[in-house]
Amino acid sequence: xxxxxxxxxxxxxxxxxxxxxxxxxxxxxxxxxxxxxxxxxxxxxxxxxxxxxxxxxxxxxxxxxxxxxxxxxxxxxxxxxxxxxxxxxxxxxxxxxxxxxxxxxxxxxxxxxxxxxxxxxxxxxxxxxxxxxxxxxxxxxxxxxxxxxxxxxxxxxxxxxxxxxxxxxxxxxxxxxxxxxxxxxxxxxxxxxxxxxxxxxxxxxxxxxxxxxxxxxxxxxxxxxxxxxxxxxxxxxxxxxxxxxxxxxxxxxxxxx
Amino acid sequence: xxxxxxxxxxxxxxxxxxxxxxxxxxxxxxxxxxxxxxxxxxxxxxxxxxxxxxxxxxxxxxxxxxxxxxxxxxxxxxxxxxxxxxxxxxxxxxxxxxxxxxxxxxxxxxxxxxxxxxxxxxxxxxxxxxxxxxxxxxxxxxxxxxxxxxxxxxxxxxxxxxxxxxxxxxxxxxxxxxxxxxxxxxxxxxxxxxxxxxxxxxxxxxxxxxxxxxxxxxxxxxxxxxxxxxxxxxxxxxxxxxxxxxxxxxxxxxxxxxxxxxxxxxxxxxxxxxxxxxxxxxxxxxx
Numbered sequence: 001x002x003x004x005x006x007x008x009x010x011x012x013x014x015x016x017x018x019x020x021x022x023x024x025x026x027x028x029x030x031x032x033x034x035x036x037x038x039x040x041x042x043x044x045x046x047x048x049x050x051x052x053x054x055x056x057x058x059x060x061x062x063x064x065x066x067x068x069x070x071x072x073x074x075x076x077x078x079x080x081x082x083x084x085x086x087x088x089x090x091x092x093x094x095x096x097x098x099x100x101x102x103x104x105x106x107x108x109x110x111x112x113x114x115x116x117x118x119x120x121x122x123x124x125x126x127x128x129x130x131x132x133x134x135x136x137x138x139x140x141x142x143x144x145x146x147x148x149x150x151x152x153x154x155x156x157x158x159x160x161x162x163x164x165x166x167x168x169x170x171x172x173x174x175x176x177x178x179x180x181x182x183x184x185x186x187x188x189x190x191x192x193x194x195x196x197x198x199x200x201x202x203x204x205x206x207x208x209x210x211x212x213x214x215x216x217x218x219x220x221x222x223x224x225x226x227x228x229x230x231x232x233x234x235x236x237x238x239x240x241x242x243x244x245x246x247x248x249x250x251x252x253x254x255x256x257x
Numbered sequence: 258x259x260x261x262x263x264x265x266x267x268x269x270x271x272x273x274x275x276x277x278x279x280x281x282x283x284x285x286x287x288x289x290x291x292x293x294x295x296x297x298x299x300x301x302x303x304x305x306x307x308x309x310x311x312x313x314x315x316x317x318x319x320x321x322x323x324x325x326x327x328x329x330x331x332x333x334x335x336x337x338x339x340x341x342x343x344x345x346x347x348x349x350x351x352x353x354x355x356x357x358x359x360x361x362x363x364x365x366x367x368x369x370x371x372x373x374x375x376x377x378x379x380x381x382x383x384x385x386x387x388x389x390x391x392x393x394x395x396x397x398x399x400x401x402x403x404x405x406x407x408x409x410x411x412x413x414x415x416x417x418x419x420x421x422x423x424x425x426x427x428x429x430x431x432x433x434x435x436x437x438x439x440x441x442x443x444x445x446x447x448x449x450x451x452x453x454x455x456x457x458x459x460x461x462x463x464x465x466x467x468x469x470x471x472x473x474x475x476x477x478x479x480x481x482x483x484x485x486x487x488x489x490x491x492x493x494x495x496x497x498x499x500x501x502x503x504x505x506x507x508x509x510x511x512x513x514x515x516x517x518x519x520x521x522x523x524x525x526x527x528x529x530x531x532x533x534x535x536x537x538x539x540x541x542x543x544x
Contacts, residue, residue, distance in 0.1 A: 059429050078435055085433045091426045095448050104444065108434045 004071045006158055006190045007033035007056055012065035014051055014216075024215035025051045029065065031209065031218065035157070038184055038191045040201035040208045042247065044255065048216025049194045050162055056192060057085055057160050070157065081109055083158040084151030088166045090143035092135040092150075098122065099131045102150045109154055121149040124183065141172035145179065152187060159184075161193045165200070174235075177203055181230060198251070202243045203230060210247060212254035219254030222247055276305050303498045308505060311498040323499065327485065327506045334481040335510055337397055338469040341404020342461055342514075348405060349412025349457070354442065356413075357420040374410050378468060381406055383475040396476045404468030408461035415457035419450025455522040462514040470507070482507050 012029035015022060026048040033039050041049040054060045055067060058074035069077035077083065084105075092101045102118040111117065122128050125145040135143055144164055151159060161180075165173045181204060184191055195201050201208045202224055210220035224243050226234060234240055283297040283304070295301055312324040320326070352370065356363035382403045389399030423445050431441045473483030486507065489500040 057433055059432060078433065081435060083433070085430065087426050087430070089424070089426055091424060091430055093427070093445070093448070105434045108431075108436045108440050108444070 004068075005032040006035050006037075006070055007031065007192065008066075008068045008071075009052075010066040012052075012055065012067050013063050014048065014055060014060070015063045026055075027215040027217050029218060033190060033192060035190055036188055038181075038193065038204055038206045040193045040195055040205040041211060042195055042198065042201045042208055043211030043216075043251065044213050045196070046213040046216070047211040048213070049211050051216065052211075053160050053162050053192060053194050056158075057083060077158075081105075081154060082156055083160055084154065084156040085160040086144070086147050086151050086162065086164045088163040090135070090140075090147040092143055092146055094135050097132050097134060098127060098138070098146050101135065101146055102153050105150060105154050111154060117153055118149075121153045122146075124152070124186070125149045125179070139172075141168055141176055144168065144176065148180065148183065152183065152189065155187070157190060159189045159191045161191065163194050163196065166196075173200070178231075180204065181228070185228065198244050198247050199235075202226075202240060202247060203235065208247055210250045210254055212251075220250040222250060279305060300494065300497045303501060307498050308501045311496075311502045312506075323502060324506075327482070327503060330480060330482045330485055331506060331510050333478075334466065334469050334473065334483065335514065337400045337472065337481065338404055338465040338510075338514065340397070340401035341406075341468055341472075342408050342458075342465040344401060345405035345408030345461060345465065346412050346458065349409035349461075350416055350454075352409070352413040353416035353420055356417050357446065358438065363417075370410065370413060373406070378403065378407060378471050382472050385472070386475045396478065400469055400472035400476050400478065403472030404465045407464040407468040411457040411460040411464065412454065415453045416450055419453030420446040422453070423449045451526060455518065455526070458518050458522075459515050462518050463511045466507070466511045466514060482510070 009029045009031040012026060012031075013024070014026040015024050017023055029052065031052075041052060043049050051060065055062050056069055056074060058069075058078040062074075067074055070080075070082050072080070072082075092098075093104065096104070099115065099118045099122065102121050103114045106114040106117055119128070119131070122131055125148060127142060127145055127149070130138060130142065135146070138146070148164070164180075165176050168176060177200060180191075183189075191204075193201070193204060205224055208222045208224060209218055210222065211217065212219045222243070226237075226239055226243065279302070283302055286292075286295075286297045299307070312327070313322055315321065316323050316326045352366075356367070385403050385406070386396070386399045389396070389402065394402075420442075427445055428441070431445055436444070469481070470483040470486065473481040474487060478484060482503065485503050486500070489496075489503050493500055
């Protein structure tokens with residue numbers, strides 16, 4: 001399995017609506033994501049980055065082209081519970097405690113030793129002290145950490161993240177980025193991360209996929225080449241700023257094309 | 258002062274204000290000789306204390322006290338109402354689950370569900386009693402069915418709204434887990450719908466009492482509150498206090514029923530107890 005890419009797209013397309021309401025959200029997407037990569041999808045709104053993530057997760061069907069996840073159809077990968085997903089909204093069930101929220105996928109998948117698993121996941125996201133709290137008692141950043149713990153609870157090989165820190169303030173956001181990198185390195189999960197923040201994409205990713213709108217397409221692929229572990233020092237390094245500039249210019253070029 | 262005592266106190270204050278308005282109207286209108294909108298004589302508007310005193314007089318010469326008679330009738334009617342409430346609640350819930358699963362079913366059956374509620378219950382009640390008789394239903398079951406006819410509707414409408422209330426993202430989350438429809442229903446949709454369901458159950462609780470009262474009449478039941486209301490309204494000119502006393506007791510029955518529902522609601526919606534163990538539900542149809 002390590003030979004074949006985790007995500008493989010060939011000439012992938014997605015169209016919403018019919019007739020005059022037809023919107024071509026994605027056209028001609030070719031993309032390979034290898035095991036262990038941290039890939040960000042970045043682009044202006046309407047470039048289809050979230051749609052691409054949803055195609056990978058089989059939350060919407062593709063209109064044309066080929067797409068495999070772990071060498072299988074996206075549907076089969078979803079049924080095999082190959083991926084965990086985190087949305088911009090934490091989407092916790094407010095009648096469940098933090099622990100019970102993390103246990104939700106384990107219950108549905110009929111897994112054993114749920115409370116132990118939930119406890120170790122909460123340990124991983126450093127929320128053990130809040131295990132018995134309810135979602136409304138937590139800050140936005142803490143809620144999102146619960147959502148991440150929930151997505152990783154069943155140890156999926158792939159983690160899909162759809163602008164997960166978009167609703168958080170800048171300080172919390174930077175802490176969460178640090179956190180997600182630590183989790184990625186501890187769990188060896190492949191991550192596909194949708195964002196509209198250039199610094200966020202550069203700081204987190206091994207590779208940044210630059211996209212453009214009307215129709216949504218990939219216009220550039222940029223290796224960040226910054227060494228891990230990335231820290232506060234990384235954010236202040238010249239190489240980091242250079243990469244940010246490179247991605248920004250690439251986005252501008254893509255927009256003019 | 259605790260909030261519970263404050264609630265009790267405010268209830269008592271309101272009760273006395275209402276009594277004062279009633280008696281004040283009587284007093285002023287009699288003094289001034291006004292007869293519009295209502296002439297406040299002791300038949301149309303008896304004194305509140307006369308209604309209370311009437312409760313402690315025998316129903317008829319040598320009979321039970323009115324309050325004991327009405328208590329027995331209340332119990333009888335409440336039993337039919339409760340059965341109707343349960344039948345209607347289950348039927349309404351089942352309908353809403355069908356409708357949330359299939360938009361086609363919802364579109365094709367919803368007009369009939371709505372239409373059913375525009376037919377007056379007094380037209381439906383005799384039919385149910387006659388059909389029930391043909392099917393050898395015991396009469397109390399026919400009355401419960403009439404009551405259920407009134408109670409299923411609020412449950413169906415509100416539960417459907419509640420089942421549709423979860424965020425689309427929550428549904429996508431369940432899809433990402435490859436959750437079965439049964440699991441989506443019991444782990445996401447039903448817990449989300451509970452506040453809506455309880456609102457409906459409070460409406461249904463009062464409606465079930467009305468349904469039972471009206472159902473008793475064509476069924477020819479002499480043991481419930483329905484018969485007492487009918488008899489005393491026919492005797493209104495002679496002894497109106499009896500009807501007023503019975504009306505008060507009937508209202509109390511409804512209030513007690515709603516209060517019980519509210520207590521159950523408070524227990525159920527208390528944080529943490531809204532979960533449903535799907536394991537207990539195995540054997541149910543999985544979609």
